[in-house]
Amino acid sequence: MHEPENTATIPATGAWRTGDDPGERRFADLGTVLLESGESLPVTLAYQTFGQLNAARDNAVLILHALTGDTDVPTWWPGIVGPGKIIDTDRYFVLAPNILGGCQGSTGPASLAPDEQPWGARFPQITARDQVLAESLLADQLGIARFTLVVGASMGGHRALEWAISRPERVARLAVIASGARTTADQISLGHTQLLAIYGDPNFVHGNYYDRSPGTGPWYGLGLARRIAHISYRSAYELDQRFGRISQGSEEPLAGGRFAVQSYLDHHGAKLARRFDANSYITLTRAMLTHDVGRDRGGVREALSQITARTLVIAIDSDRLFPLAESQLLAEAIPDAFPLALIASDYGHDGFLIETDAVATQLARLLTPVRAKREQGQCVLD
Numbered sequence: 001m002h003e004p005e006n007t008a009t010i011p012a013t014g015a016w017r018t019g020d021d022p023g024e025r026r027f028a029d030l031g032t033v034l035l036e037s038g039e040s041l042p043v044t045l046a047y048q049t050f051g052q053l054n055a056a057r058d059n060a061v062l063i064l065h066a067l068t069g070d071t072d073v074p075t076w077w078p079g080i081v082g083p084g085k086i087i088d089t090d091r092y093f094v095l096a097p098n099i100l101g102g103c104q105g106s107t108g109p110a111s112l113a114p115d116e117q118p119w120g121a122r123f124p125q126i127t128a129r130d131q132v133l134a135e136s137l138l139a140d141q142l143g144i145a146r147f148t149l150v151v152g153a154s155m156g157g158h159r160a161l162e163w164a165i166s167r168p169e170r171v172a173r174l175a176v177i178a179s180g181a182r183t184t185a186d187q188i189s190l191g192h193t194q195l196l197a198i199y200g201d202p203n204f205v206h207g208n209y210y211d212r213s214p215g216t217g218p219w220y221g222l223g224l225a226r227r228i229a230h231i232s233y234r235s236a237y238e239l240d241q242r243f244g245r246i247s248q249g250s251e252e253p254l255a256g257g258r259f260a261v262q263s264y265l266d267h268h269g270a271k272l273a274r275r276f277d278a279n280s281y282i283t284l285t286r287a288m289l290t291h292d293v294g295r296d297r298g299g300v301r302e303a304l305s306q307i308t309a310r311t312l313v314i315a316i317d318s319d320r321l322f323p324l325a326e327s328q329l330l331a332e333a334i335p336d337a338f339p340l341a342l343i344a345s346d347y348g349h350d351g352f353l354i355e356t357d358a359v360a361t362q363l364a365r366l367l368t369p370v371r372a373k374r375e376q377g378q379c380v381l382d
């Protein structure tokens with residue numbers, strides 16, 4: 001394992017995280033990986049771990065972050081992961097890799113290609129299956145044969161499902177939150193418009209912007225893509241309850257001012273553009289759009305029937321990005337699944353990040369029997 005050069009060479013134009021955390025992340029060199037596309041890619045994954053792997057190596061939990069998440073799970077999911085939380089780091093060994101194709105330490109378009117230049121637009125097409133392959137190589141390297149729980153929300157749920165289908169012997173329990181078995185036409189449409197927002201930025205220059213002078217990256221396009229995405233992360237009801245037609249500041253929209261909700265979206269757009277790489281956003285969005293667990297497996301239901309893990313599917317009732325029907329399908333088609341767990345929330349898709357008490361209550365159904373039996377001194381086979 002080594003600190004890859006790629007994290008040190010992202011140019012100053014990019015304000016995404018560049019290996020700036022205080023040494024908690026580690027990096028696994030996983031060698032050259034054969035991708036679903038047939039191309040080969042040298043892969044490094046950044047990851048963090050929390051807690052201790054026990055002697056039996058049977059307390060590992062794999063947490064798979066969503067689109068722009070990172071390895072620092074206790075920070076973005078504080079109600080779920082940490083000492084005494086439902087994913088109790090005093091009890092479990094949590095492994096949190098950064099997604100392949102991302103820009104927070106793992107190999108992605110900003111990494112150096114073998115010719116010592118950033119991949120940029122040359123970065124190959126990546127799928128959820130490629131991402132899971134890389135994660136499984138990381139697990140191999142860490143000596144984890146089987147996870148007691150694999151959990152992912154949103155795009156993390158895509159990978160969690162791929163894990164449970166392609167490597168059922170390695171997943172004892174599965175939690176899929178606000179996610180689905182394959183991207184819907186609506187999701188593809190939303191992703192498509194986000195991609196076009198980036199492509200249309202004159203500073204995108206076909207993805208080859210890394211050597212441009214500071215301040216000339218495709219931040220406008222990336223920020224616009226995030227605004228489009230962010231609308232889909234929240235419910236119409238919540239936005240209206242919260243912002244209504246309120247003006248931002250004293251200047252009325254009729255007099256050239258902004259609505260507060262415009263300012264809010266602008267804030268989230270600018271914030272992401274400061275911390276994320278546009279080429280990674282494209283790579284990950286494309287991976288999301290091509291997600292289909294049924295591809296080359298005889299269809300979605302056939303693929304889901306291969307899952308052996310005890311499974312919990314959680315949905316947010318106001319999620320307009322991942323419709324309930326998609327979660328319902330998972331809960332019905334996965335053989336050993338609890339009935340769909342529905343969380344009532346006004347927050348929409350982002351509910352998985354915000355409604356952590358409700359998510360924890362649901363996860364307890366999947367995890368507590370193990371805890372209770374262990375505390376009674378009983379042997380529990382994962």
Ligand SMILES: CC(=O)SCCNC(=O)CCNC(=O)[C@H](O)C(C)(C)COP(=O)(O)OP(=O)(O)OC[C@H]1O[C@@H](n2cnc3c(N)ncnc32)[C@H](O)[C@@H]1OP(=O)(O)O
Binds near residue numbers: 264268350
């Ligand atoms: C697994 C993963 O997905 S990890 C990655 C998760 N993180 C992200 O996605 C980052 C984006 N953040 C978010 O989506 C949300 O902040 C969440 C889901 C994390 C939390 O949701 P909430 O608590 O409802 O936060 P909310 O959506 O109100 O955003 C708060 C921000 O909006 C800002 N804001 C609120 N109203 C306005 C407004 N009218 N004008 C400008 N800014 C505003 C706040 O100042 C705050 O800014 P800050 O985050 O820079 O401190």
Ligand SMILES: N[C@@H](CCO)C(=O)O
Binds near residue numbers: 155
């Ligand atoms: N806020 C989440 C939403 C996607 O599920 C992210 O950016 O990863």
